[in-house]
Amino acid sequence: MVNMNDVAREAGVSRGTVSNYLNKKNVRGDAKHRIEKAIRKLHYVRNTAARDLRASVSSYVVLVIPTVWTPFFSELTYWIQKELNDRCYKVILCISNNQYDQEKDYVKMAEEQRVAGIISISYSQLTQHVRLGIPLVSIEKDETGLFPLISSDNYSGGQLAAKEFYKRGIEQYIFIGSNQASSTAMVARQSGFIDFCNDRNLNYKVYTTPSSRHKKEFHVQHEAILKKVTADSLGKIGIFAYADESALETWRILKELQVRVPEDVQIIGFDGWKIFDNRTLGISSIRQPVKDIASCSVKELDKQIKGEGNGSVLRKMLPISFYSGETTSEI
Amino acid sequence: MVNMNDVAREAGVSRGTVSNYLNKKNVRGDAKHRIEKAIRKLHYVRNTAARDLRASVSSYVVLVIPTVWTPFFSELTYWIQKELNDRCYKVILCISNNQYDQEKDYVKMAEEQRVAGIISISYSQLTQHVRLGIPLVSIEKDETGLFPLISSDNYSGGQLAAKEFYKRGIEQYIFIGSNQASSTAMVARQSGFIDFCNDRNLNYKVYTTPSSRHKKEFHVQHEAILKKVTADSLGKIGIFAYADESALETWRILKELQVRVPEDVQIIGFDGWKIFDNRTLGISSIRQPVKDIASCSVKELDKQIKGEGNGSVLRKMLPISFYSGETTSEI
DNA sequence: GTGAAAGCGCTAACAC
DNA sequence: GTGTTAGCGCTTTCAC
Numbered sequence: 001m002v003n004m005n006d007v008a009r010e011a012g013v014s015r016g017t018v019s020n021y022l023n024k025k026n027v028r029g030d031a032k033h034r035i036e037k038a039i040r041k042l043h044y045v046r047n048t049a050a051r052d053l054r055a056s057v058s059s060y061v062v063l064v065i066p067t068v069w070t071p072f073f074s075e076l077t078y079w080i081q082k083e084l085n086d087r088c089y090k091v092i093l094c095i096s097n098n099q100y101d102q103e104k105d106y107v108k109m110a111e112e113q114r115v116a117g118i119i120s121i122s123y124s125q126l127t128q129h130v131r132l133g134i135p136l137v138s139i140e141k142d143e144t145g146l147f148p149l150i151s152s153d154n155y156s157g158g159q160l161a162a163k164e165f166y167k168r169g170i171e172q173y174i175f176i177g178s179n180q181a182s183s184t185a186m187v188a189r190q191s192g193f194i195d196f197c198n199d200r201n202l203n204y205k206v207y208t209t210p211s212s213r214h215k216k217e218f219h220v221q222h223e224a225i226l227k228k229v230t231a232d233s234l235g236k237i238g239i240f241a242y243a244d245e246s247a248l249e250t251w252r253i254l255k256e257l258q259v260r261v262p263e264d265v266q267i268i269g270f271d272g273w274k275i276f277d278n279r280t281l282g283i284s285s286i287r288q289p290v291k292d293i294a295s296c297s298v299k300e301l302d303k304q305i306k307g308e309g310n311g312s313v314l315r316k317m318l319p320i321s322f323y324s325g326e327t328t329s330e331i
Numbered sequence: 332m333v334n335m336n337d338v339a340r341e342a343g344v345s346r347g348t349v350s351n352y353l354n355k356k357n358v359r360g361d362a363k364h365r366i367e368k369a370i371r372k373l374h375y376v377r378n379t380a381a382r383d384l385r386a387s388v389s390s391y392v393v394l395v396i397p398t399v400w401t402p403f404f405s406e407l408t409y410w411i412q413k414e415l416n417d418r419c420y421k422v423i424l425c426i427s428n429n430q431y432d433q434e435k436d437y438v439k440m441a442e443e444q445r446v447a448g449i450i451s452i453s454y455s456q457l458t459q460h461v462r463l464g465i466p467l468v469s470i471e472k473d474e475t476g477l478f479p480l481i482s483s484d485n486y487s488g489g490q491l492a493a494k495e496f497y498k499r500g501i502e503q504y505i506f507i508g509s510n511q512a513s514s515t516a517m518v519a520r521q522s523g524f525i526d527f528c529n530d531r532n533l534n535y536k537v538y539t540t541p542s543s544r545h546k547k548e549f550h551v552q553h554e555a556i557l558k559k560v561t562a563d564s565l566g567k568i569g570i571f572a573y574a575d576e577s578a579l580e581t582w583r584i585l586k587e588l589q590v591r592v593p594e595d596v597q598i599i600g601f602d603g604w605k606i607f608d609n610r611t612l613g614i615s616s617i618r619q620p621v622k623d624i625a626s627c628s629v630k631e632l633d634k635q636i637k638g639e640g641n642g643s644v645l646r647k648m649l650p651i652s653f654y655s656g657e658t659t660s661e662i
Numbered sequence: 663g664t665g666a667a668a669g670c671g672c673t674a675a676c677a678c
Numbered sequence: 679g680t681g682t683t684a685g686c687g688c689t690t691t692c693a694c
Contacts, residue, residue: 001463001687003686003687003688004687004688005687013664013665014664014665014666015665015666015687015688015689016664016665016666016667016689016690017663017664017665019688019689019690020663020664020689022688023689025663026663027663027664028663028664031663031664043462045439045442045443045462045463046443046687046688047443047445047686047687047688048440048443048444048688049380049383049384049389049444049445049687049688050384050670050686050687050688050689051687051688051689052380052670052688053380053381053384053670053671053672053686053687053688053689054669054670054687054688054689054690055670055688055689055690056670058380063424067409067607068399068405068408068409068412069405069406069408069409069607069608070405070606070607071606074399074400074401074405074408075400077399077400077405077424078398078399078400078426081399081424081425081426082426085425085426090423090440090444091423091424092391092421092422092423092424093394093408093412093422093423093424094412094416095409095412095413095416109379109421111376112376112377112378112379113379113380113421114378114380131374131376132332132374132376215608215609245607248606248610273606275401275402275579275604275606275612276398276400276401276576277400277546278546279579281606281612332671334670334671334672335671335672336671344680344681345680345681345682346671346672346673346681346682347673347674347680347681347682347683348679348680348681350672350673350674351673351679351680353672354673356679357679358679358680359679359680362679362680377671377672378670378671378672379672380671380672381670381671381672381673381686382671382672382673383672383686384670384671384672384673384686384687384688385671385672385673385674385685385686386672386673386674386686387686663694664693664694665692665693665694666691666692666693666694667690667691667692668689668690668691668692669688669689669690670687670688670689671686672685672686673684673685673686674683674684674685675682675683675684676681676682676683676684677680677681677682677683678679678680678681678682
């Protein structure tokens with residue numbers, strides 16, 4: 001494979017001069033032309049891996065994410081890649097499926113590759129494994145408190161959901177969560193919802209389903225809850241699901257049960273899934289500011305990499321909003 | 332940053348021995364223990380970038396893909412990453428938005444990084460730009476004929492759509508395509524559909540909308556077509572949309588127009604979008620074998636990288652299937 | 663401005 | 679088995 005020496009020889013200059021040329025340093029006119037000619041003639045392509053090794057830099061960023069196969073994560077991945085690419089970072093996509101071992105392997109890989117930084121959406125204690133001082137920004141959860149953390153304002157999201165129900169005259173406030181341990185985000189959503197209810201003396205109930213990864217039970221449990229909820233009376237019931245995935249399931253089952261949505265029961269999800277561009281799935285939902293999460297994370301990571309961190313560890317909560325879909329009534 | 336020399340010194344052996352140890356070569360027991368101790372003590376992490384440079388190998392694969400923010404591509408990305416990861420490749424995620432310039436930049440980057448291989452889903456002549464002989468596998472389209480190509484059997488997909496309509500007593504066969512130039516896949520779907528109709532003397536019509544990237548026109552044009560289609564008679568109309576994106580839009584507009592689906596009009600899309608796991612969007616669709624496309628592509632790329640190609644260029648078409656959803660009648 | 667030389671961290675070939 | 683050494687392809691002093 002043709003390298004800088006070949007180019008230098010062909011152009012009749014030294015390797016250093018070629019390097020200078022490639023790095024936009026000043027090079028005399030005639031030497032410059034001869035180098036350009038040599039590059040074209042030999043089809044020289046610089047080896048940035050070697051360059052990075054020598055210069056002790058890296059332009060790689062590792063993205064550790066549970067999946068890309070869900071609207072929220074695929075949108076997030078889309079924006080993060082874009083932001084990183086705009087800043088000339090390459091992204092190494094690491095899908096963890098929420099497996100702790102996978103996550104650890106990815107971090108190890110990141111360290112061995114001496115990557116510039118890591119962005120992680122992890123629900124385990126991943127951040128404890130970063131030894132080499134690689135800059136890391138965490139999205140949604142970091143309990144170590146050692147790294148910058150970007151997340152949606154989940155608590156306000158829960159409040160907002162309750163408030164939107166309130167505006168629509170809901171009398172029965174239902175929260176459906178999951179029994180996933182350690183979901184800080186979910187707990188915050190629930191707290192916001194409940195606090196709003198308590199403040200106004202509204203009737204609320206909290207239910208829990210297994211995580212959606214246990215498909216069968218997820219479904220069965222959901223159905224049981226909904227049957228119970230809709231047994232007594234209809235018409236003023238509002239169900240706040242901790243995530244769109246759950247809200248969709250709720251909607252589907254209610255259809256099966258012949259319960260009219262939103263006339264009999266109203267539903268609000270969380271995430272604000274968009275299939276692409278602006279195509280939602282119809283459910284009303286608390287929308288996470290996905291693009292902002294991406295740009296904020298990347299901006300912060302970039303700062304860390306460039307050593308511009310001001311010492312204090314950033315904790316940033318981004319504002320959510322309500323998307324009014326087909327599962328809540330007009331007001 | 333601590334390196335192999337430090338470890339060697341600490342362990343009282345030479346650098347070569349440490350290298351041997353790390354690469355699972357035979358190392359004597361006591362030396363081995365001293366090395367392990369030194370590694371732990373110094374928190375040594377091997378630098379695989381340097382290793383790869385020296386050994387002239389790479390474990391990176393570049394994935395060039397239009398987006399990840401659409402169910403088909405996000406699922407495809409999910410499986411490709413998994414397959415590559417299982418084979419110890421790291422994936423550099425390159426989202427092109429179908430921009431030719433972006434794609435070229437990514438290929439250039441791939442060459443400069445001396446990556447092991449490229450997987451591309453491109454609708455432009457991307458493959459002409461791979462100069463350095465990097466192994467490449469193309470998904471869905473490659474007109475150069477120089478690289479292995481994996482795709483769904485789009486033609487049979489078109490036929491299958493028509494056949495499923497036929498089984499349901501459809502009399503008016505409508506194809507809605509897009510005016511995207513150069514979509515080989517779409518043309519094949521259309522041909523399969525039409526050929527089935529011609530073979531049986533069925534009435535068909537072909538319509539064309541702007542690409543969905545031009546949102547406004549995409550919508551307007553769609554509505555115009557559907558009004559025309561549903562103007563005369565209802566009840567035996569089958570609409571085959573070239574992609575789920577278009578099928579969803581069709582469904583939505585028909586709802587607006589108060590046309591009952593599937594009683595008055597039936598719809599079949601293409602792709603078989605799944606939001607996650609097994610959650611579809613309700614539309615009946617010709618399902619692409621996404622997971623097979625991924626594993627087949629990765630397997631072929633791996634073969635190329637390992638130099639096990641047998642000379643002839645692979646062209647592989649994977650079988651599609653019909654998913655029966657809510658937009659076609661039961662039979 | 664340009665050439666010579668040192669060296670980023672590692673592997674592999676070679677003697678011992 | 680282990681130490682020594684050359685060198686992957688590049689950047690970066692440092693004289694001239």
